[in-house]
Amino acid sequence: MKNQTSTIVAARTKRRRxxxxxxxxxxxxxxxxxxxxxxxxxxxxxxxxxxxxxPQYIYKVIDGELIFGPLIDGLLVTLEIGAYSIVLGLVIxxxxxxxxxxxxxxxxxxxxxxxxxxxxxxxxxxxxxFYFVLGPIFEIDRFWxxxxxxxxxxxxxxxxxxxxxxxxxxxxxxxxxxxxxxxxAATYRYxxxxxxxxxxxxxxxxxxxxxxxxxxxxxxxxxxxxxxxGLDIISETFMAFEIWITVASMYLVITISLSIVISRFERxxxxxxxxx
Amino acid sequence: xxxMISLKHVxxxxxxxxALNDVSLEVAAGERVVVCGPSGSGKSTMIRCINRxxxxxxxxxxxxxxxxxxxxxxxxxxxKDVGMVFQQFNLFPHLSVVDNLxxxxxxxxxxxxxxxxxxxxxxxxRVHIPEQAAKYPGQLSGGQQQRVAIARSLCMQPKIxxxxxxxxxxxxxxxxxxxxxxxxxxEDGMTMIVVTxxxxxxxxxANKVVFMDQGEVVESAPxxxxxxxxxxxxxxxxxxxxxxx
Ligand SMILES: Nc1ncnc2c1ncn2[C@@H]1O[C@H](COP(=O)(O)OP(=O)(O)O)[C@@H](O)[C@H]1O
Ligand SMILES: [Mg+2]
Numbered sequence: 001m002k003n004q005t006s007t008i009v010a011a012r013t014k015r016r017r018x019x020x021x022x023x024x025x026x027x028x029x030x031x032x033x034x035x036x037x038x039x040x041x042x043x044x045x046x047x048x049x050x051x052x053x054x055p056q057y058i059y060k061v062i063d064g065e066l067i068f069g070p071l072i073d074g075l076l077v078t079l080e081i082g083a084y085s086i087v088l089g090l091v092i093x094x095x096x097x098x099x100x101x102x103x104x105x106x107x108x109x110x111x112x113x114x115x116x117x118x119x120x121x122x123x124x125x126x127x128x129x130f131y132f133v134l135g136p137i138f139e140i141d142r143f144w145x146x147x148x149x150x151x152x153x154x155x156x157x158x159x160x161x162x163x164x165x166x167x168x169x170x171x172x173x174x175x176x177x178x179x180x181x182x183x184x185a186a187t188y189r190y191x192x193x194x195x196x197x198x199x200x201x202x203x204x205x206x207x208x209x210x211x212x213x214x215x216x217x218x219x220x221x222x223x224x225x226x227x228x229x230g231l232d233i234i235s236e237t238f239m240a241f242e243i244w245i246t247v248a249s250m251y252l253v254i255t256i257s258l259s260i261v262i263s264r265f266e267r268x269x270x271x272x273x274x275x276x
Numbered sequence: 277x278x279x280m281i282s283l284k285h286v287x288x289x290x291x292x293x294x295a296l297n298d299v300s301l302e303v304a305a306g307e308r309v310v311v312c313g314p315s316g317s318g319k320s321t322m323i324r325c326i327n328r329x330x331x332x333x334x335x336x337x338x339x340x341x342x343x344x345x346x347x348x349x350x351x352x353x354x355x356k357d358v359g360m361v362f363q364q365f366n367l368f369p370h371l372s373v374v375d376n377l378x379x380x381x382x383x384x385x386x387x388x389x390x391x392x393x394x395x396x397x398x399x400x401x402r403v404h405i406p407e408q409a410a411k412y413p414g415q416l417s418g419g420q421q422q423r424v425a426i427a428r429s430l431c432m433q434p435k436i437x438x439x440x441x442x443x444x445x446x447x448x449x450x451x452x453x454x455x456x457x458x459x460x461x462x463e464d465g466m467t468m469i470v471v472t473x474x475x476x477x478x479x480x481x482a483n484k485v486v487f488m489d490q491g492e493v494v495e496s497a498p499x500x501x502x503x504x505x506x507x508x509x510x511x512x513x514x515x516x517x518x519x520x521x
Contacts, residue, residue, distance in 0.1 A: 175329050176366035180380035180432055181356030190379055194370045 047241060054242050057233050074229030075250055081146055081215045086208050088151035093158025100163055118156040123217055131221045146218035154211045158204060165200035166192060198269050205262040209255045226250060278305045280436055280467045281326060286335035288321055295321045297491040308468045310478040313488035319471045323438045327358045340435055356384060359429030363441040365421045367413035373424050374409040377431045399427040403457050419450030423457055439470040473518055487511045
């Protein structure tokens with residue numbers, strides 16, 4: 001059994017490696033094409049590239065000491081928002097999922113209203129409601145307004161992923177647990193969740209990537225995240241091309257690293273479910 | 277004799293549809309009852325009401341001296357006394373065979389891991405597959421899985437065992453190994469209600485056979501009498517269909 005599994009895995013990796021060469025080749029052609037287009041466009045509008053001025057906004061070395069520039073400061077705020085929001089968003093998602101699955105009518109209603117509101121209004125408007133309405137009422141500062149807004153937004157996706165995962169466990173499993181005299185909590189803990197988790201975790205991890213991207217919107221309420229830093233620098237220096245390309249690359253580095261970690265983790269989960 | 281299970285004028289509705297219509301049934305300690313009847317006649321619904329996987333709408337159900345009511349705390353206690361074996365086995369696919377067996381003894385009865393494992397091995401021996409303890413359900417044949425499911429129920433040391441078509445999902449060559457285990461269980465004096473169309477099993481192991489149709493108990497008689505002189509025409513028709521089948 002184990003042998004067979006490793007052969008399958010080996011076969012898969014081999015196929016992937018073969019096509020990786022062609023993939024790289026195609027990407028190179030595509031990439032150079034894109035770069036050529038941008039450069040030609042810039043040349044036509046007489047854009048003066050000033051890449052040498054960009055690094056100081058990332059970092060400076062003064063008296064042998066490394067000092068972060070505004071872009072790194074902004075990135076850290078983006079990551080901070082991301083870290084708080086993923087935790088809060090998961091909690092919101094978990095509670096909402098359980099409310100939707102509960103026997104309580106008012107619980108289900110509350111969860112449904114929340115989901116419909118978040119799903120059917122633009123994120124930008126949600127942010128304004130948090131910032132201009134809830135912020136002043138509850139005296140929340142703009143950083144936490146940002147965290148709350150993003151959490152409630154991503155929480156709605158988390159809720160549906162968690163609910164779907166729990167529902168994907170066949171009803172007979174819960175019935176078997178109940179018929180053995182296990183309490184509802186024990187049935188959840190030992191039977192439902194362990195089977196739902198491998199289904200829930202990969203898409204849930206994907207939310208983390210979305211969250212980093214969606215968090216750029218907090219720049220409209222002047223939270224000093226990566227996007228706001230970029231805007232500020234451009235308004236002083238007019239280096240729109242260089243800074244936006246740099247900012248986009250920084251988002252890319254974060255989201256791609258996250259994706260790699262996640263797919264590693266996914267493969268690990270898959271292997272551990274295959275093994276048992 | 278002490279009544280283990282007693283259904284008195286039980287009604288069950290799914291919306292407007294009446295799945296159980298004035299069902300009454302008495303099962304004494306150590307008695308084995310086979311329930312048969314056409315598909316959709318309410319057999320599953322009836323035995324699922326006995327461990328309250330379905331809630332009945334009217335009438336009374338008593339299980340080893342306790343009436344089944346809303347009382348949740350009591351319900352888990354009652355369920356520990358009532359084992360159930362499902363048509364689709366419903367083994368826990370993420371747990372090894374031995375973990376399937378030890379889960380409820382540990383988490384519902386509070387046994388230590390070593391005591392629970394010992395218990396598990398005892399019952400795996402009784403269903404003749406101790407060598408499969410470390411495997412996962414997906415690695416076993418259907419017949420083996422169903423025997424694990426029986427052992428899993430027995431690990432809670434129930435007073436009553438309910439079987440809902442335990443061999444219907446099995447390939448023909450595996451039916452016997454499961455029925456043999458059930459016959460041994462019957463010989464040991466377990467109180468059993470078995471929904472099945474295996475009339476050979478009924479003749480060998482049952483004291484009483486119940487025939488259901490359209491949510492009603494049409495006929496209920498000692499095994500011998502049920503097969504030799506059935507009263508109702510519906511029973512006769514059903515028997516002729518199933519025995520020539
Ligand atoms: N959860 C349910 N919801 C609606 N109808 C149901 C449900 N369970 C069973 N029924 C209906 O009740 C009747 C009896 O079902 P069941 O007890 O499963 O019959 P049997 O086990 O004898 O084949 C069937 O007509 C079935 O469609
Ligand atoms: Mg049935």
